Amino acid sequence: MLILLIALHRSKFPPGLVTGRIMDRFASSPRLMIVSDLDHTMVDHHDPGNLSILRFNALWEAKYRQDSLLVFSTGRSPTLYKQLRREKPMLTPDITIMSVGTEITYGNDMVQDEGWIEFLNQKWDKQIVSEETSKFSELTMQSETEQRQHKASFHVKKENAQEVMKTLSERLAKRGLDIKIIYSGGMDLDILPKGAGKGQALAYLHKKLKEKGILPKNTLACGDSGNDAELFTIPDVHGVMVKNAQEELLQWHAENAKNNPKIIHANERCAAGIIEAIGHFKLGPNISSRDVTDLSDAKLDHFDPAYEVVKFFLFFERWRRAEVENHEVYLSNLKSVCSPSGVFVHPSGVQQSLHVCIDKLKDCCGDKKEEQYRVWVDQVFPSQIDSDTWLVKFQKWEQTGAEQQGCLTTVIVSSKGVKPTEGLTWLHVHQTWMEGTTKNSRNDWFF
Secondary structure (H helix, E strand, C coil), rough: HEEEEEEEEHCCCCCCCCCCCHHHHHCCCCEEEEEEEEEECECCCCCCHHCCCHHHHHHHHHCCCCEEEEEECCCCCCCHHHHHHHHCCCCCCEEEECCCCEEEEEECCECCCCCHHHHHHHCCCCCHHHHHHHCCCCCCCCHHHHHCCCCCEEEECCCHHHHHHHHHHHHHHHHHHHHEEEEEECCEEEEECCCCCHHHHHHHHHHHHHHCCCCCEEEEEEECCCHHHHHHHHCCEEEECCCCHHHHHHHHHHCCCCCCCCCCEECCHHHHHHHHHHCCCCCCCCCCCHHHHCCCCCCCCCCCHHHHHHHHHHHHHHHHCCCCCCHHHHHHHHHCCEEEEHHHHHHHCCCCEEHHHHHHHHHHHCCCCCCCCCEEEEEEEEEEECEEEEEEEEEEEEECCCCEEEEEEEEEEECCCCCCCCCEEECCCEEEEECCCCCCCCCCCCC
C-alpha cells in the first residue's frame, strides 16, 4: 500500500497542467472562466497582509479549480510576472496572457501558443517600430525585460501622451505597419500589432475553446486600468472594474459602456471586488472559507475533498497566528478526522503518525503571531479512486515575510463510516519540496 501511495504522489498533476494541454481537462464547458489583470486587480499592493488575494485563493481552490478556468492577463513580461509570483501568494493560472496580450502560454510549463505568434506576425516589424520611436524625445524606453517580440514599451508624461500617440500612429501606418498604441497607468505606452491586446487575446481563446466544444458557460473579466478596457468589449463577457480602478478606465466606461449591465464598478478593492462580482452576477459560490470565523461550524451536506483541504490548512495558519480559540476542542476535532493508523511523510522523508503530528501542534500554537505568516494551497485536484476514497494532489505554500516555501502534497481521504457533516477521514499525507523552493532546514514545517 505504501509503495502505491508513493507512486501516486510522484505522478504528475492531471493532464494538461504540465504539458500545456489545458483543454484536455474538460469533457464539457468549464463552469466559469475568470480573466484577471494582476497589479492592482488580483494583487493589491496596498494590502500588506495580502488578505484580499488570499480570500480569492481559498474560494477558487475550494469551489472552482476543478471545473473552471483561471486566466491571468497582465501587462508584465514573463520575467516580471515570475518575479511577482515569488513575492505574492498567487495561484497558478491555467492560462497566462502576458505583455499586454502579445503572449499566451498554457499550464505550469508556460507553453507558448504558436498560432497566436503567427497571427501577430502579420504587418508587424519590430525594427521599424524602433526606428520611428527613436525620433520622439518624449518617449523613455522601459526596461529591457519589457521589450518583447510583439511589444515595444515606453514611459511618457501624461500631458504629452495624446499628441505622441497620434503622430506615431500616422508614421507607422505610412511605413506599412498595422499597429495599436495602448496608454495606461498615466505613464505606460505600449506599441503592439493591431491584432494584439488583452481583449483580442481573450477573443482568440474564446474562439479556440468554442472550436473544441468547451466554451465556458460564463466569463468574468477583471481590471483596473486602460489596458484592461478591451477585455470588457468581448461579447457575452461579464466585467468588473475594481473599486480602485484608474480614471482612464472609468472614463472609458462612461463613454462606451455606461448602460451595459454586464459591467460593474465594484465597491471592493482588487480581488475582493472580483469576489463581489461573482456574487453580483450569480456566477457561483462567493463565500470564501477565509470569511468563515469558526471553521468547525462549517458543515457540508456532501463530501467535498477540495474544501476539506482548504479548510485544514486555513486552520493551520490560524493556529500558528494565535487566531484560534478553544485550543483543546480544535485539536480533539482535528484528531477525530485523522485515522489512528494515518501516516504523514514529511518533505524530508521522515514518517510519523498523523496523531503524533497533531499532538506536536501544541508546540507551535501562536509561534507566528508576531510575523507576516500565511498559508495557502494551489492547484487542488481531487480524484475518486474507489467508492469511498479520494486522492487529492496540490501545492501547499507558506510565506513568512518575503520568504516562500512550498511542497507538492498528496492526501488520501475516505468517507467510509462517516457523514458529510463529520468530514472526511484523513488516511495519508505525503509531501516533497517543490523544485526551486528553499528547503526548510528548521523543525517548524509541521504539515
